[in-house]
Amino acid sequence: MFTGYSSLLLLLVSQGLAYTWPDTKVDHLEALLYQQQQYHGSLVGSDVRFCFLTTFDLDKLRAISGRLTAAEWIRVAYHDMATADVEAGTGGLDASISFETDRGENEGPAFNSTMKQLYLSHSAKSSMADLIAMSAVLAVGSCSDGKVWLDYRGGRIDATEAGPLGVPEPHQGLDKHTEIFRKQGFNQEEMIGLVACGHSVGGVHGSIFPKIVPVVDEPGNEASLHPFDSTAVTFDNHVAVEFTQNSTQNALAFGHNKTTRSDHRIFTADGGNLISRMAQDNDFYLATCKNLLERMIDTVPKNVELSGVIEPIATKPDYINIVVNEDGTLFVSGEIRTIQDKAIDRGSRQVVVHLKAADKKISAATTRNGESLPFHENRPSFDWWGFNATIPIAQGLSFDVEIIDDGDSKLETNGGKGFPLQTDIIPQTSKSCSSTTVKGPSTINVTAAVGVSYPSHQIRAVTDLIKILDEANFDSVILSVDIPHAQQNSLVPRIEPTPVDMKKTRVLEGTGYSLYSGSLDFGAAFQGLLSYDVIGRRALGHSISEFNSFDSLRRCS
Structure with a gap:
């Protein structure tokens, strides 16, 4: 039922027929998702490598017990998607959550904490929205011990402002919840399933919701967690099993505050049919969750075109x-x-x-x-x-x-x-440099070899070659630097390309290439992946050396 190693290789065969290298929409996200540790490991999933009840707080610089990072990542992905209006084609998983963390419907540290954890992988080719979707894939994969792996697509575009209110809250009635989920594209049965899947891991924190659960004073539970079920660190159907057996510790189902028993109202909306089926068969539960959670992370604004499913490239x-x-x-x-x-x-x-x-x-x-x-x-x-x-x-x-x-x-x-191998525009990394600081300015100096190679017998003289390669082929050569810009009320910067004209500095005699150089000083407190492009512009079409990493450059003296 779920992708194992043998069937994975079969998938690779069929996937390989459609994939052609390079594909800038896929390559970087594929590396982040599948190269998880050791050599060239992306470490995006390092915070959910172990599904246990401790989170490292980047503000306090210490571990906080009673918090489950994987549950927080799933919660953040849903809350981000919750602004969707599928009929209007607006909202969805677009990282607008970064502007919405001060809302009552987004209580707790999970939201800003998640942004900070994903921040190091943010780049021009990995939007925060794509990273939030990826975090849900990694969280479910971790807590299911690899049994459930959500199909992942890329191409999400980060919002530049907050979305509308829309996250369901525990005190709201069933009709309100049903309407909220309908607006997001989920019918009543799908609402039941999505809530049961989202509440498989984690629980309710007394430190955040003292009106729902009491605050506990325990050394191993600083965040005062009250789990949804007895297997709070395992993605399985126990949340459904224990609900149907009336043995649940889920405070949103049988808590002391009747007003906030939202899970009970939702799970019984169809007379208890779906939650019973999920309780009876863990495979059915996991398959249902895979489908619904994939739909959740693929709910995007109508102007966003997602890639195909990103499989590991052989x-x-x-x-x-x-x-x-x-x-x-x-x-x-x-x-x-x-x-x-x-x-x-x-x-x-x-x-x-x-x-x-x-x-x-x-x-x-x-x-x-x-x-x-x-x-x-x-x-x-x-x-x-x-x-x-x-x-x-x-x-x-x-x-x-x-x-x-x-x-x-x-x-x-x-x-x-x-x-x-691209040979008309070639960044010369040994002749280039960069330097970045937490408090600007930052600098990048790039030198690129520019020219289109022709077999030597077609060129009468070196001077003819240089004329053909430089003056005739490109009207201009541009250094485009992907610069992060701080956004008000958001931890997530907006990444925008900033163009700079490159100037010819030297002809490499006898090669058909000339060197072009360009530099840019900018102030940016950014710890993500900085990158640059070199673009040759001409009337017949541009040529681009794309998504070159600052990390490949030596440090400017």
Whole structure:
């Protein structure tokens, strides 16, 4: 019923037919989601690696007992989505929650805490809305020990202001709750299921809701948690089982305050039919939750187009760097990520990169650099293979990846076209630098090699080559820096591209390339992932070297 390792590999086969590298809408989010720890680990899910009742408070810089990060992440995702009006096509999961944390319907530290935990992964290619959706995937995956993995799509756009009120509150009646969920796109049965799924882990905090549950004074429960069920750190159907058996400790079902027994009103809205079915069959419960929670995180404004489901990519290049040498060659380095397969002997596996430069083919052996591991079962592990080679400058550079296991060879060709190397605009990282400070200014200086390579026999002279490459191909070359801007009443910055003209500084004689440089000083207190693009503009269409990380640059002196 749920994705295991064997069926995962089958999914990869079909998924690989549709995916072509690079895909900037998918690649970064895929890495954040699946490279969970160790080599090149994103660590986005590190706060929910263990589903237990302690949260590290970034404000107090210490662990707080009686809080469950995974439950908070699920709660934040729902509260963010709750502004949706599906008929109007507005609201939904759009990170507007960052502007709404002072509302009575969003009581407690979970909201700002979640933003701070996800903040380090915020970037131009990973919106806070996408990260909130991802956090729900990781939270459910953690507390189910990998049994439930929500299908994840990317492409959400962050709101720039608060959405309307709309989160259901415990004191409201059934009619009000039914109408709120209807507006969000869920009928009565789906409302029952979504609440039962959302309340599988965690509970009600006396420190936040003293009118619903009493405040306790326990060293191991600083947040005064009253769990929804006896398995508060496991995503399972016990919230339904214990409700139907009248053995529940869920204060929203049988608490002393009758006004706030919202779970009881919701669970019995259909005469107790669905909650009984969920109680009788844990597999049915988990399958129902997977469907409803996926719909929850995919509820977005009508102007947002989500990607397809992001599956782990079987063979994926990354960290590609190209240096234009003055002797007319290119030094290419990078890494190839391959998915591990339990059926093969990884110790004897070989990976070879076959580079194609015009009529020349150059093979580069690789060295295994490390592995990325998941936090939980039923998720893939990856090996990383480093390579480098010096190749002649030519048009249409690409490479294939050969994977050899026990003498059997498989050639990965990226859908038959090879893995392309961009050669018209190449950031020269060794000639570039950046520096960032918590309190500005921050600086970036970028030098890029600009030109389109042609076979040497087509060019009569070096001067003709340079004229063709520079003046004729691009009207201008732009450095575009993705700069975070603070927003009033929100912990989440707005990331906007800021363009700067790059100037030609030098002709690399005999190569067909010229160097262009640009710099920008900006003040930004940002701990997320800073990035820049280099764009060649021309009437026939632009060319772009996209989403280059500040982290790949040396520090400016």
